[in-house]
Amino acid sequence: MKAQIQAKTIFILLATILAAWQLSYTVRFFKLTPGQEENMTEKQLKTLHTKAIKLGLDLQGGVHLVLKGKDKELSNDETQGALGVLRNRIDQFGVSEPQIAKQGSNRISVDLPGVVDVQRAKEIIGKTAQLEFRLVEKPEFTMEILKKIDEYVYKYYNKGGIKDTSRLALNLKDTSGINGIFKDSANDSFEVLENPVLSLMGSGYVTDTDIPELKKYLSTPGVSELIPSDDEFLWSKIDEVEYEKRAELLLVKKEACLKGDAIVDAQPGIGTNKNSAGARTDLTMTGKARKEWARITGANVNRRIAIVMDNIVQSAPVVIERIGGGKSLIDMGTSPFKEAQDLALIIRAGKLPAPLEIVEERTVGPALGKDSIRAGMKSMLISSLVVVLFMIFYYKGCGLLADFALFFNIFYLLAILSAFKATLTMPGLAGIALTIGMGVDANILIYERIKEEMRAGKTVRAAIDAGYARAFSAIFDSNVTTLIAAIVLYYFGIGPVKGFGITLAIGVIANLFTAIVITKVVLDVITLRGAKRLSI
Amino acid sequence: MINIFKNSKYDFIGKRKYAYILSLAIIIPGIVSFIVKGGPKYGIDFTGGSLVRLHFEQPIPISDLRAKLSQMGFKEAVIQEEKGTKYDYLIKTYPKEGIGNQIAKLFTPSPTVVQEDLVGPAISENFRQKAIWVVLLCWACMLVYIWIRFQFRWGVCAVISIVHDLILTAGLLSILNKEFTASILAALLTIIGYSINDSIVISDRIRENKRLLRKVSLADLVNTSINETLSRTIITGLSTMFVLVILFFFGGPVIHDFAFTMLIGIVVGTYSSVYVVAALVVDWDLWSSKKKIDARSSK
Numbered sequence: 001m002k003a004q005i006q007a008k009t010i011f012i013l014l015a016t017i018l019a020a021w022q023l024s025y026t027v028r029f030f031k032l033t034p035g036q037e038e039n040m041t042e043k044q045l046k047t048l049h050t051k052a053i054k055l056g057l058d059l060q061g062g063v064h065l066v067l068k069g070k071d072k073e074l075s076n077d078e079t080q081g082a083l084g085v086l087r088n089r090i091d092q093f094g095v096s097e098p099q100i101a102k103q104g105s106n107r108i109s110v111d112l113p114g115v116v117d118v119q120r121a122k123e124i125i126g127k128t129a130q131l132e133f134r135l136v137e138k139p140e141f142t143m144e145i146l147k148k149i150d151e152y153v154y155k156y157y158n159k160g161g162i163k164d165t166s167r168l169a170l171n172l173k174d175t176s177g178i179n180g181i182f183k184d185s186a187n188d189s190f191e192v193l194e195n196p197v198l199s200l201m202g203s204g205y206v207t208d209t210d211i212p213e214l215k216k217y218l219s220t221p222g223v224s225e226l227i228p229s230d231d232e233f234l235w236s237k238i239d240e241v242e243y244e245k246r247a248e249l250l251l252v253k254k255e256a257c258l259k260g261d262a263i264v265d266a267q268p269g270i271g272t273n274k275n276s277a278g279a280r281t282d283l284t285m286t287g288k289a290r291k292e293w294a295r296i297t298g299a300n301v302n303r304r305i306a307i308v309m310d311n312i313v314q315s316a317p318v319v320i321e322r323i324g325g326g327k328s329l330i331d332m333g334t335s336p337f338k339e340a341q342d343l344a345l346i347i348r349a350g351k352l353p354a355p356l357e358i359v360e361e362r363t364v365g366p367a368l369g370k371d372s373i374r375a376g377m378k379s380m381l382i383s384s385l386v387v388v389l390f391m392i393f394y395y396k397g398c399g400l401l402a403d404f405a406l407f408f409n410i411f412y413l414l415a416i417l418s419a420f421k422a423t424l425t426m427p428g429l430a431g432i433a434l435t436i437g438m439g440v441d442a443n444i445l446i447y448e449r450i451k452e453e454m455r456a457g458k459t460v461r462a463a464i465d466a467g468y469a470r471a472f473s474a475i476f477d478s479n480v481t482t483l484i485a486a487i488v489l490y491y492f493g494i495g496p497v498k499g500f501g502i503t504l505a506i507g508v509i510a511n512l513f514t515a516i517v518i519t520k521v522v523l524d525v526i527t528l529r530g531a532k533r534l535s536i
Numbered sequence: 537m538i539n540i541f542k543n544s545k546y547d548f549i550g551k552r553k554y555a556y557i558l559s560l561a562i563i564i565p566g567i568v569s570f571i572v573k574g575g576p577k578y579g580i581d582f583t584g585g586s587l588v589r590l591h592f593e594q595p596i597p598i599s600d601l602r603a604k605l606s607q608m609g610f611k612e613a614v615i616q617e618e619k620g621t622k623y624d625y626l627i628k629t630y631p632k633e634g635i636g637n638q639i640a641k642l643f644t645p646s647p648t649v650v651q652e653d654l655v656g657p658a659i660s661e662n663f664r665q666k667a668i669w670v671v672l673l674c675w676a677c678m679l680v681y682i683w684i685r686f687q688f689r690w691g692v693c694a695v696i697s698i699v700h701d702l703i704l705t706a707g708l709l710s711i712l713n714k715e716f717t718a719s720i721l722a723a724l725l726t727i728i729g730y731s732i733n734d735s736i737v738i739s740d741r742i743r744e745n746k747r748l749l750r751k752v753s754l755a756d757l758v759n760t761s762i763n764e765t766l767s768r769t770i771i772t773g774l775s776t777m778f779v780l781v782i783l784f785f786f787g788g789p790v791i792h793d794f795a796f797t798m799l800i801g802i803v804v805g806t807y808s809s810v811y812v813v814a815a816l817v818v819d820w821d822l823w824s825s826k827k828k829i830d831a832r833s834s835k
Contacts, residue, residue, distance in 0.1 A: 061616070362587075362616075362626060375788025383782040387775050394538055394771065430722035430794070434729045437779075441733065441772045448768040451537060474740035478733040481681050485674045485729065492670045496718050500725050536537055 081349030131350025397535030435507025566707015
């Protein structure tokens with residue numbers, strides 16, 4: 001008995017520490033002042049942002065856009081393609097929790113919570129997809145240019161010629177070793193260690209945390225003059241390889257050798273020359289483009305051609321041989337089949353770029369209005385207080401215990417919610433309200449049962465044990481039924497229904513834990529110490 | 537130790553005929569109201585409406601704006617501050633030509649109408665249909681679980697009681713001319729949860745007593761169980777009501793409707809766990825044992 005209580009106590013402590021740690025991000029995120037924000041590295045900020053609980057468009061506000069096909073209705077395939085393109089773009093834009101959804105049969109709604117700059121959002125989202133094939137410079141040549149830039153940047157920053165210190169200051173905390181920039185405390189200028197650029201590029205790839213730093217170097221005044229006028233640096237999309245997110249920096253021709261209209265079709269497939277299970281993407285060119293493609297590939301064997309969408313390199317395969325028949329095969333190497341699917345989708349979307357039109361745009365504060373949210377928060381606090389006091393009035397010491405359980409219930413719920421990266425919306429809050437109600441109810445069920453047992457003449461110890469044991473089946477069955485419903489709502493539901501489902505499901509789990517495990521341990525400890533009376 | 541309803545022995549089941557009449561007396565007008573009004577009165581979330589963007593020369597409290605709109609009869613208007621300003625507001629309300637200028641006229645100096653548009657529904661027709669299927673699936677899953685843990689009868693009656701609660705609540709909303717908005721949808725989902733929770737608590741007690749008191753008739757068994765759980769029913773109901781009453785009065789206009797719907801739902805849900813679930817199961821039992829007796833006597 002004692003050992004069991006100890007084990008449970010340790011488990012509760014661990015769960016609480018874990019939850020507190022998980023929630024600390026949210027607390028820090030919402031307490032962040034603009035000043036503190038500037039003193040953090042981009043990496044730190046991003047971690048904080050992804051791990052904090054996110055508020056939906058209705059609670060936080062942001063940009064809401066609705067798009068439809070310009071001039072004509074989008075076909076189903078075009079809508080799918082456009083969805084892929086938009087997702088791709090918004091990912092690059094770096095919005096947390098964007099919601100991109102088909103609305104009705106041929107509209108697309110885009111919700112960007114937290115985004116305030118509608119102009120920038122529109123620019124990024126509203127433009128027509130641009131698919132291009134562009135020649136990649138030879139590696140040796142690229143290296144040469146990079147070396148020049150590397151030397152230039154080193155010299156530039158070490159001469160103290162920096163005017164813009166705000167962005168570089170971001171790098172101070174997190175960089176270490178030779179890659180870092182160190183602050184010279186004496187005169188407040190910055191120094192860059194040797195090979196600032198090259199040291200960030202392990203075999204051509206740059207990890208996502210280093211990308212901002214490298215972008216900064218590439219935009220150093222004067223660097224553009226080192227790049228040949230018909231070339232430019234482009235980034236590939238960010239890949240995840242062995243838990244590391246990285247992107248490739250490529251020097252490509254500014255002019256496209258072929259455009260998206262050259263494509264007839266792109267389809268994913270399985271089986272390449274080297275690997276019968278490897279993913280591939282098949283491209284078919286139009287008759288007109290076939291000749292041109294044969295010429296380009298013939299002249300550039302062993303060179304890479306970048307498939308560029310919206311200035312992001314989607315793939316940059318090496319030309320193995322001249323392609324005469326207009327049918328090309330991109331060997332995706334060891335990438336999963338989904339990569340091939342995505343690439344084909346993007347290429348198909350880009351072949352006949354369906355011009356999109358923004359038919360509705362709104363930058364909004366929280367949909368409920370600030371005054372409503374404030375009133376809601378206030379009334380929720382008051383009502384929680386009333387419930388807390390009522391429980392203490394009615395159940396005395398045990399009521400206090402139930403209040404504690406309730407507090408932990410919400411605490412765990414929020415922690416799990418942030419671990420799931422769920423977005424909190426108004427229906428989500430309704431789900432939390434129901435959970436709280438059920439949590440209180442579970443405690444009431446148990447206490448009423450204990451009272452019944454005590455009236456029947458049982459000792460405190462026996463009454464507590466019997467109370468929990470008998471109330472358990474009711475609590476368990478009602479919570480499991482609710483859990484089943486919540487999972488169905490989450491899994492099959494969309495929009496508001498989904499938000500309600502997830503908070504309810506998590507809440508029920510937190511509920512079972514707090515109402516049954518935590519309060520029981522506390523009461524067990526009390527009775528083990530030989531309490532003859534129970535404050536209930 | 538505070539004990540309310542100690543050893544109470546109210547005859548709940550004996551009065552079930554009145555309860556059936558009461559339920560029908562509310563449900564039928566509700567359904568009639570639905571039919572007469574041609575379905576629920578969908579809010580802007582569902583129907584779309586006019587979107588007006590106003591720019592004021594000086595800051596204006598959002599509550600003033602809301603008050604003025606209420607005077608004009610647009611009580612349900614959604615007002616959103618443009619992020620970071622106190623000068624620009626977005627107002628979403630029922631489709632109406634020239635509504636922007638009408639609102640602007642109410643203020644001196646009057647704001648400029650920056651934009652006036654018709655907008656589509658935030659919750660599409662497609663969503664509505666899908667939501668209905670998801671909720672039906674939910675009920676089916678609940679029914680199966682209760683079937684496994686209790687009895688098929690209990691599952692069916694529990695789902696009937698959910699439907700009863702929803703129709704009753706929605707019917708009352710329709711009679712009172714309340715709008716059906718996204719927050720009402722959330723409230724209805726919450727009511728389902730509350731209702732099933734209540735039904736299970738009572739069913740659980742009946743299940744337990746059935747094992748203890750084998751010779752007692754089902755009606756008496758149900759009565760005993762309801763009486764035994766009565767204090768829990770009342771205390772849980774009360775504490776939930778406290779919360780909802782506070783939300784209703786102080787929660788601001790948006791939560792107001794949510795709290796109102798929930799208040800109806802909680803009362804109805806508590807009532808239905810006694811008078812729909814338990815009462816129906818008793819009647820089902822009487823009906824099937826009567827059929828058995830009839831079958832035997834006809835042999």
